Amino acid sequence: MSTPNNNYNSTDDENGVMMKVVSGTGGYVLQDVPHLIDYISDLTTHPNPLRFNPAYSVVKQYFVDMGDTVPQKVVVQKDSPRGIHFRRAGPRQKVYFKSDEVSACIVTCGGLCPGLNTVIREIVHSLDYMYGVNKVLGIDGGYRGFYSKNTIDLTPKTVNDIHKRGGTIIGTSRGGHDTSKIVDSIQDRGINQVYIIGGDGTQKGAAAIYKEVRRRGLKVAVAGIPKTIDNDIPVIDRSFGFDTAVEEAQRAINAAHVEAESAENGIGVVKLMGRYCGFIAQYATLASRDVDCCLIPESPFYLEGNGGLFEFIEKRLKENGHMVIVIAEGAGQELLTESLNAKDEQDASGNKLLQDVGLWISQRIKDHFAKQRKIGITLKYIDPTYMIRAIPSNASDNVYCTLLAQSAVHGAMAGYTGFTIGLVNGRHTYIPFNRIIERQNKVVITDRMWARLLSSTNQPSFLRPNDVAEAKKEEQPPTQLLDGDGGKSGN
Numbered sequence: 494m495s496t497p498n499n500n501y502n503s504t505d506d507e508n509g510v511m512m513k514v515v516s517g518t519g520g521y522v523l524q525d526v527p528h529l530i531d532y533i534s535d536l537t538t539h540p541n542p543l544r545f546n547p548a549y550s551v552v553k554q555y556f557v558d559m560g561d562t563v564p565q566k567v568v569v570q571k572d573s574p575r576g577i578h579f580r581r582a583g584p585r586q587k588v589y590f591k592s593d594e595v596s597a598c599i600v601t602c603g604g605l606c607p608g609l610n611t612v613i614r615e616i617v618h619s620l621d622y623m624y625g626v627n628k629v630l631g632i633d634g635g636y637r638g639f640y641s642k643n644t645i646d647l648t649p650k651t652v653n654d655i656h657k658r659g660g661t662i663i664g665t666s667r668g669g670h671d672t673s674k675i676v677d678s679i680q681d682r683g684i685n686q687v688y689i690i691g692g693d694g695t696q697k698g699a700a701a702i703y704k705e706v707r708r709r710g711l712k713v714a715v716a717g718i719p720k721t722i723d724n725d726i727p728v729i730d731r732s733f734g735f736d737t738a739v740e741e742a743q744r745a746i747n748a749a750h751v752e753a754e755s756a757e758n759g760i761g762v763v764k765l766m767g768r769y770c771g772f773i774a775q776y777a778t779l780a781s782r783d784v785d786c787c788l789i790p791e792s793p794f795y796l797e798g799n800g801g802l803f804e805f806i807e808k809r810l811k812e813n814g815h816m817v818i819v820i821a822e823g824a825g826q827e828l829l830t831e832s833l834n835a836k837d838e839q840d841a842s843g844n845k846l847l848q849d850v851g852l853w854i855s856q857r858i859k860d861h862f863a864k865q866r867k868i869g870i871t872l873k874y875i876d877p878t879y880m881i882r883a884i885p886s887n888a889s890d891n892v893y894c895t896l897l898a899q900s901a902v903h904g905a906m907a908g909y910t911g912f913t914i915g916l917v918n919g920r921h922t923y924i925p926f927n928r929i930i931e932r933q934n935k936v937v938i939t940d941r942m943w944a945r946l947l948s949s950t951n952q953p954s955f956l957r958p959n960d961v962a963e964a965k966k967e968e969q970p971p972t973q974l975l976d977g978d979g980g981k982s983g984n
């Protein structure tokens with residue numbers, strides 16, 4: 494049996510996750526995903542059951558050509574090398590599992606995100622309706638559920654209307670990743686397809702599971718579906734639930750604006766999610782037009798003195814009589830730690846526990862104007878953080894979740910493993926774990942998109958020359974949410 498592509502170089506990255514790199518002409522590079530036959534010989538293939546499915550058999554070119562790949566970078570110049578590509582997702586002519594052989598499981602980890610239930614539903618439906626698979630287990634309560642809880646049977650009937658609900662019907666948690674206990678449980682239960690829905694931490698856990706599965710030589714496909722309301726996963730265009738979160742944030746911003754506009758020198762402060770990156774705040778601000786100042790973790794700011802936040806607030810109140818500030822929860826944490834003398838604390842997964850920047854900044858603004866006695870302000874603070882992630886996904890996220898789930902199922906059935914499914918330049922692709930976990934996605938404040946926000950709010954950048962130099966050093970390759978060129982945000 495030949496491999497889907499056996500002409501590659503493979504190396505271990507620093508996490509020990511194998512990278513398969515295929516080079517082609519003109520600087521073409523394919524960062525490919527592993528396949529079961531990379532480490533198990535003599536696997537039998539079967540015709541894809543979709544060939545006999547009336548809905549699909551009429552579709553022209555329904556099966557993805559084995560050579561199809563998707564470029565990571567779409568803006569190129571005449572002499573640019575062809576650059577990095579990812580394997581295009583979708584159904585293959587041949588599958589590596591017989592329908593009645595598959596025993597799949599789904600686990601959700603990390604914080605909630607709109608669309609989790611839709612992804613669960615569509616994995617169950619795709620496995621059953623497309624591939625005739627009816628053994629699907631839900632792992633209860635995140636990674637630790639593999640070894641500490643009973644499983645939940647998932648059928649098309651039991652998941653039928655779950656997409657209308659927020660949260661995840663199988664539960665989630667932080668911490669509790671014990672690779673060896675998890676893989677023991679996979680082995681003991683006879684599971685051979687593992688669908689892992691979660692953020693950057695979860696995908697690191699998925700990479701560890703894949704590595705252990707491979708070390709034990711198990712015929713188990715490990716597929717990641719990226720979930721992050723913060724949009725902190727790199728490479729992909731955006732994560733599911735992000736659109737819904739930005740839309741829901743509008744309700745809080747509207748309320749803050751109404752309150753601010755109705756009072757003399759009214760100030761509305763809205764705190765939005767975003768632990769290490771400010772994408773929700775950035776996009777909610779751009780969408781709203783009622784926001785006067787957006788503060789995110791990537792862009793340092795200061796309160797006092799020339800060019801500081803207090804000076805800007807005074808100016809805006811004089812001009813407009815009211816203002817709205819949107820602040821991402823991870824913004825200004827260094828200022829808080831300094832002023833509250835706070836200890837470094839972590840959650841069960843090792844993520845930094847944040848101080849409430851919304852409350853802190855509201856109090857600092859009130860104190861400043863009380864002391865200054867020139868302008869009497871009325872400040873209202875709105876914290877909708879959990880409200881924007883506990884809701885069901887909107888229409889466009891529902892479509893997105895459906896396609897992600899279907900693509901994940903096609904990939905696992907085709908024998909691919911150790912991959913995260915992701916949208917790259919509008920195309921569904923299989924991305925190797927190491928690319929997903931090597932860094933976090935951040936708003937690049939030297940990118941044109943942040944400049945667009947600054948011109949939309951007309952706020953100061955709060956940047957000093959050395960901040961610009963630091964930001965330039967941290968520049969990362971663009972995704973569609975980072976740079977409008979070629980992206981849906983336009984130019």
Ligand SMILES: Nc1ncnc2c1ncn2[C@@H]1O[C@H](COP(=O)(O)OP(=O)(O)OP(=O)(O)O)[C@@H](O)[C@H]1O
Nearest residue numbers: 602603604667668670691692693694695697698842
């Ligand atoms: N380096 C790692 N190796 C193995 N498992 C990990 C690692 N980092 C995190 N995990 C596990 O992944 C799960 C989820 O991680 P975490 O709580 O950081 O959320 P996340 O997936 O990043 O989602 P989000 O941050 O968007 O809520 C936890 O069970 C955690 O134990």
Ligand SMILES: O=P(O)(O)OC[C@H]1O[C@](O)(CO)[C@@H](O)[C@@H]1O
Nearest residue numbers: 603604605722723766767768840
């Ligand atoms: O309170 P929890 O559930 O740990 O989640 C809070 C964190 O989860 C996130 O929403 C990411 O999922 C962050 O924005 C936030 O800091």
Ligand SMILES: [Mg+2]
Nearest residue numbers: 603692693694
């Ligand atoms: Mg995370």
